[in-house]
Amino acid sequence: MDLKTVNDKLHARSAALLLSLENRLERILQAWLLLGGLACAARIAFSPMPRGSSALPEVAPYLLVVAAPFVSTLLALRWFAKGDEQPQPVTRLARVGTWRSVSASEARLHRLYGTSGIMVSLLVGMLLNVPIRALEYLAAMPPVPPAAPQWLSTLHFAMTFDAVLFTSLYAIAFVAALRRVPLFPRLLVAIWLGDLTMQLLTAQLVGGTPGLPLKVAGGLQALLEGNVKKVLISTAIWLPYLLLSTRVNVTYRHRVPA
Numbered sequence: 001m002d003l004k005t006v007n008d009k010l011h012a013r014s015a016a017l018l019l020s021l022e023n024r025l026e027r028i029l030q031a032w033l034l035l036g037g038l039a040c041a042a043r044i045a046f047s048p049m050p051r052g053s054s055a056l057p058e059v060a061p062y063l064l065v066v067a068a069p070f071v072s073t074l075l076a077l078r079w080f081a082k083g084d085e086q087p088q089p090v091t092r093l094a095r096v097g098t099w100r101s102v103s104a105s106e107a108r109l110h111r112l113y114g115t116s117g118i119m120v121s122l123l124v125g126m127l128l129n130v131p132i133r134a135l136e137y138l139a140a141m142p143p144v145p146p147a148a149p150q151w152l153s154t155l156h157f158a159m160t161f162d163a164v165l166f167t168s169l170y171a172i173a174f175v176a177a178l179r180r181v182p183l184f185p186r187l188l189v190a191i192w193l194g195d196l197t198m199q200l201l202t203a204q205l206v207g208g209t210p211g212l213p214l215k216v217a218g219g220l221q222a223l224l225e226g227n228v229k230k231v232l233i234s235t236a237i238w239l240p241y242l243l244l245s246t247r248v249n250v251t252y253r254h255r256v257p258a
Helices: 003-023 025-045 056-079 104-109 119-140 150-178 184-207 214-244 246-253
Strands: 099-101 255-257
Touching: 003 025, 003 119, 025 056, 025 119, 056 119, 056 150, 119 150, 119 214, 119 246, 150 184, 150 214, 184 214, 184 246, 214 246, 246 255
Parallel strands: none
Antiparallel strands: 099 255
């Protein structure tokens, strides 16, 4: 089997996976609501803590973690319904390589135009980041009682904000990539930078809270360091691809190798 045959088979598989993602996105969202809701219900039900007069403060953070990426995806599908028709940015930030700008119609006729190939792996990675982030939050954050100490309230707020914000942003980035929005590459880079900044801010905010137990501080440090490593690994793998890939440049920047 020659290299061309292998490449053709890989491309066909990526195209089939891409088509499956596009056609089953509604089912994926429905499954997310169902499975995410069940996971949150189980987390609340099996948390060993006394119940207050109202369960809303305990349930609300979990509802947000499940609902936020769902709503963000629906909004992004509306915002980017004609994403490939949006104008190119005036200022180019990606200046690596030698490229020649082409019209949108010429770019669409290029054989590498679209989100198949290796781009599908990036799409799947962004999509999987949503449930992974949510599950990490569920595993780390039990429901907080009304009379929680300051350190626990601060920790819970920071971790909830992190989970809600970045599951939503990665969902939006997924749709932007799928709909071939020109701003997708810089949007993803901005999310990576924001993610790293959030981990540092969380460590500073929670670490400076009076009364934080040493055991909790150690667990938090390990969790935040793990998040930082994952973002750095993703950046190291995908940033060169976003800058140098002909497919990315044709699809999102409407330019071809000069």
